[in-house]
Amino acid sequence: MRSHPGGEEHTRRMLELAEPTPGASVLDLGAGAGEAVALLRSLGYAARGIDREPRGGNVETGDLLRTPFPDGSFDAVLSQCAFFVSGNQPDAIKEAARLLRPGGKLLLSDVFFEDPLPLLEKAGFRLLRREDLTAAWRDYYLEALWREDAPCCQIPRGKCSYWLLIAQKEEQHGSL
Numbered sequence: 001m002r003s004h005p006g007g008e009e010h011t012r013r014m015l016e017l018a019e020p021t022p023g024a025s026v027l028d029l030g031a032g033a034g035e036a037v038a039l040l041r042s043l044g045y046a047a048r049g050i051d052r053e054p055r056g057g058n059v060e061t062g063d064l065l066r067t068p069f070p071d072g073s074f075d076a077v078l079s080q081c082a083f084f085v086s087g088n089q090p091d092a093i094k095e096a097a098r099l100l101r102p103g104g105k106l107l108l109s110d111v112f113f114e115d116p117l118p119l120l121e122k123a124g125f126r127l128l129r130r131e132d133l134t135a136a137w138r139d140y141y142l143e144a145l146w147r148e149d150a151p152c153c154q155i156p157r158g159k160c161s162y163w164l165l166i167a168q169k170e171e172q173h174g175s176l
């Protein structure tokens with residue numbers, strides 16, 4: 001079973017919206033089995049992925065909240081359905097900001113229990129696009145419950161939304 005709502009279709013949608021420059025360096029945080037890393041490489045991007053429990057050969061072991069990469073190492077950071085699972089979504093967003101060069105883009109799809117905009121702005125991002133995937137998220141989890149194979153994350157309780165977000169790291173940000 002795919003391990004985020006929308007599968008490859010939503011990964012492609014994020015790329016379509018963000019338009020990373022050809023050959024851009026992209027890091028997938030919480031890359032899981034590495035499907036997005038494989039897709040990105042097939043499209044010509046210099047992609048790497050890290051996960052605390054990699055499930056594929058093209059994913060390195062690492063904690064997305066404390067990655068070993070220097071500041072500003074990547075043109076783009078992608079993450080699908082992993083920041084919430086990490087248990088510290090605000091710090092995950094901050095780490096993504098640290099990893100991006102100024103002007104770099106965050107391609108994020110995730111569960112939110114609050115408005116994502118303040119979280120992004122606090123970390124030094126400007127929101128470029130947002131699409132509400134809550135309906136797809138609901139279908140995804142109903143399917144997972146039906147099959148009894150909800151993958152690698154706890155089912156969140158309460159009213160939540162699921163957003164596809166494209167944000168750009170500000171050229172200057174006081175707290176970074």
Ligand SMILES: C[S@@+](CC[C@H](N)C(=O)[O-])C[C@H]1O[C@@H](n2cnc3c(N)ncnc32)[C@H](O)[C@@H]1O
Pocket residue numbers: 002003004029030031032033035050051052053054062063064065079080081082083085086087151152153
């Ligand atoms: C729902 S899965 C999504 C996997 C992949 N992004 C995808 O869409 O197929 C969430 C992933 O986040 C990873 N993850 C959660 N917390 C993490 C952390 N602190 N550091 C690295 N990976 C983490 C899990 O191991 C899991 O592979």
